[in-house]
Amino acid sequence: MILWLQSLGADQQVQLLFVTLFGLLLLVSAGAALHALRERNSLQEDTHQRFKRELRATWMGAVVFWAAWISGPGGATLLFGVISFLALREYITLLKTRRGDHRSLLLAFFAVLPLQYLLLANRNFDLFSVFIPVYVFLAIPVVSALAGDPERFLERNAKIQWGIMVCVYGLSHAPALVLLDFPQHTGRGAFLLFFLVMVVTVAKIAQTVASRRLRRRPVARHIDRSFSYRAWALGTVAATLLGAALFWITPFKAGQALAMAAIAAAAGTLGEFVMSALKKDAGVRFWGNTSSVTGAVGLLDRVAPLCFAAPVFFHSVRWYFQLKP
Amino acid sequence: MTRADAMGVLLAFIARLITGAQGHWKGCPPKAEQRIYFANHQSHLDWVLIWAALPRELRATTRPIAARDYWTAGRFKHWITREVFNAVYVSRARTADQDPLEPLIDALNNGDSLVIFPEGTRSNKGAPQAFKSGLYHLAQQFPQVQLIPAWIDNVQRVMPKGEVVPVPILCTVTFGAPVSLTEGEDKRQFLARARNAVVALQPGATPEVAAA
Numbered sequence: 211m212i213l214w215l216q217s218l219g220a221d222q223q224v225q226l227l228f229v230t231l232f233g234l235l236l237l238v239s240a241g242a243a244l245h246a247l248r249e250r251n252s253l254q255e256d257t258h259q260r261f262k263r264e265l266r267a268t269w270m271g272a273v274v275f276w277a278a279w280i281s282g283p284g285g286a287t288l289l290f291g292v293i294s295f296l297a298l299r300e301y302i303t304l305l306k307t308r309r310g311d312h313r314s315l316l317l318a319f320f321a322v323l324p325l326q327y328l329l330l331a332n333r334n335f336d337l338f339s340v341f342i343p344v345y346v347f348l349a350i351p352v353v354s355a356l357a358g359d360p361e362r363f364l365e366r367n368a369k370i371q372w373g374i375m376v377c378v379y380g381l382s383h384a385p386a387l388v389l390l391d392f393p394q395h396t397g398r399g400a401f402l403l404f405f406l407v408m409v410v411t412v413a414k415i416a417q418t419v420a421s422r423r424l425r426r427r428p429v430a431r432h433i434d435r436s437f438s439y440r441a442w443a444l445g446t447v448a449a450t451l452l453g454a455a456l457f458w459i460t461p462f463k464a465g466q467a468l469a470m471a472a473i474a475a476a477a478g479t480l481g482e483f484v485m486s487a488l489k490k491d492a493g494v495r496f497w498g499n500t501s502s503v504t505g506a507v508g509l510l511d512r513v514a515p516l517c518f519a520a521p522v523f524f525h526s527v528r529w530y531f532q533l534k535p
Numbered sequence: 536m537t538r539a540d541a542m543g544v545l546l547a548f549i550a551r552l553i554t555g556a557q558g559h560w561k562g563c564p565p566k567a568e569q570r571i572y573f574a575n576h577q578s579h580l581d582w583v584l585i586w587a588a589l590p591r592e593l594r595a596t597t598r599p600i601a602a603r604d605y606w607t608a609g610r611f612k613h614w615i616t617r618e619v620f621n622a623v624y625v626s627r628a629r630t631a632d633q634d635p636l637e638p639l640i641d642a643l644n645n646g647d648s649l650v651i652f653p654e655g656t657r658s659n660k661g662a663p664q665a666f667k668s669g670l671y672h673l674a675q676q677f678p679q680v681q682l683i684p685a686w687i688d689n690v691q692r693v694m695p696k697g698e699v700v701p702v703p704i705l706c707t708v709t710f711g712a713p714v715s716l717t718e719g720e721d722k723r724q725f726l727a728r729a730r731n732a733v734v735a736l737q738p739g740a741t742p743e744v745a746a747a
Contacts, residue, residue, distance in 0.1 A: 295703065298703075299555075299703040299704065299705060300705060302702070302703070302704055303689065303704045303705040306692075307692065309695045312695055312698050312702060315702040316700055316702055319702065319703055320700075
């Protein structure tokens with residue numbers, strides 16, 4: 211089976227991947243549609259609605275991913291640039307800013323974001339990795355100081371810097387995986403991105419399921435009532451095993467795939483934990499609750515694990531395999 | 536599609552890209568009835584936001600109010616208010632023999648819906664100022680037209696006074712239940728009630744500090 215898969219060309223493998231992915235989704239959707247015919251009480255109705263929302267989000271994610279692949283590296287960069295923009299927009303909406311931040315925000319949205327993705331499209335990986343942590347790190351507070359508002363200066367700048375790091379820097383590393391060239395593995399960057407997304411998603415799902423079943427004492431109840439060390443470890447282990455099982459679609463050997471999956475899964479789930487702390491700080495209980503809070507749309511919630519996992523994964527891979535762009 | 540239609544589509548797209556322009560129809564569904572929407576006024580973008588939050592088929596018959604001296608001064612400004620938004624022009628300079636509400640009354644007699652900002656001017660204090668009496672006179676003369684309160688949230692952060700480039704921040708427009716003039720209600724009472732109806736639509740969880 212695996213030998214047959216390896217005998218296919220890169221393109222055919224990717225096509226097979228999408229056929230499998232969409233086939234699975236179709237099966238789940240069909241099952242859900244049949245299930246919807248049954249009568250339910252209000253509690254089940256609630257769960258069902260939530261499941262439907264999640265399913266729709268997964269469909270969206272799969273379609274975005276497919277669009278990223280068929281449109282090539284340029285298209286993938288553009289697509290993730292747009293997602294970055296939307297995520298940053300949501301982040302800034304929720305974390306209140308002051309008048310004096312206006313120019314800094316303009317810089318973030320209309321200069322930093324496009325430049326970061328341009329560097330990526332040009333494959334300037336060295337500048338791409340340091341552009342935001344080094345140059346933008348200075349530029350944002352300079353513009354902010356020029357606005358002349360000293361009130362809570364550190365806090366306001368930290369908010370903007372963080373938003374840029376998470377929504378632009380972090381997320382831009384996902385399409386960067388597509389552009390990374392392994393020797394003897396050209397044209398298969400999409401698999402690396404798929405590997406990352408699968409591992410992170412499975413870690414998240416396994417962690418949620420584990421915390422439902424185990425009902426352990428939460429580590430930090432004021433931040434996340436469902437986060438416990440054991441549930442987190444179980445989620446990470448499940449994702450790691452999946453990653454190891456998927457090694458044949460990546461340029462890694464089985465052991466390497468195991469280690470990389472562990473890194474990605476741990477980074478993704480911990481990143482999500484950090485994000486829920488951020489939500490609590492911003493005073494948002496639920497994402498996607500459009501009726502009570504302006505701006506909570508739910509996109510950020512979906513991409514947050516990827517935002518944290520992608521740079522860690524990207525730089526681990528690049529450093530370990532000594533890849534030259 | 537004419538140039539004006541294309542411009543309208545483009546502007547609505549930009550408004551959605553920058554602000555999301557989500558319309559929350561809490562008190563009434565978006566319907567093709569004759570209505571007067573009245574809302575809080577914090578920014579030049581307010582009108583565009585309400586307009587973009589409306590379903591496309593309602594946009595053509597829903598008209599803003601524009602000051603004649605300012606919005607007919609340049610060719611582009613005149614074109615965009617006349618052709619794209621189909622604005623009702625009012626003159627700010629008051630003359631003795633003319634009712635300032637006359638153009639609005641003409642538009643309502645014509646069957647169009649209007650969007651008005653009864654504060655008369657932009658406020659950036661968070662809570663809206665007292666309403667001007669125009670709303671009361673229109674309510675008296677057109678009892679069959681629905682008066683819909685609307686709260687526009689967050690828009691002052693998108694483009695604070697004095698800035699020209701908008702920052703992408705999500706905004707919502709919340710439409711409430713219709714308010715109507717009750718029997719024997721005087722002007723002061725009605726205007727206070729209308730203002731409270733607008734304020735009550737403010738998303739509860741949003742802290743006031745944001746407005747600063």
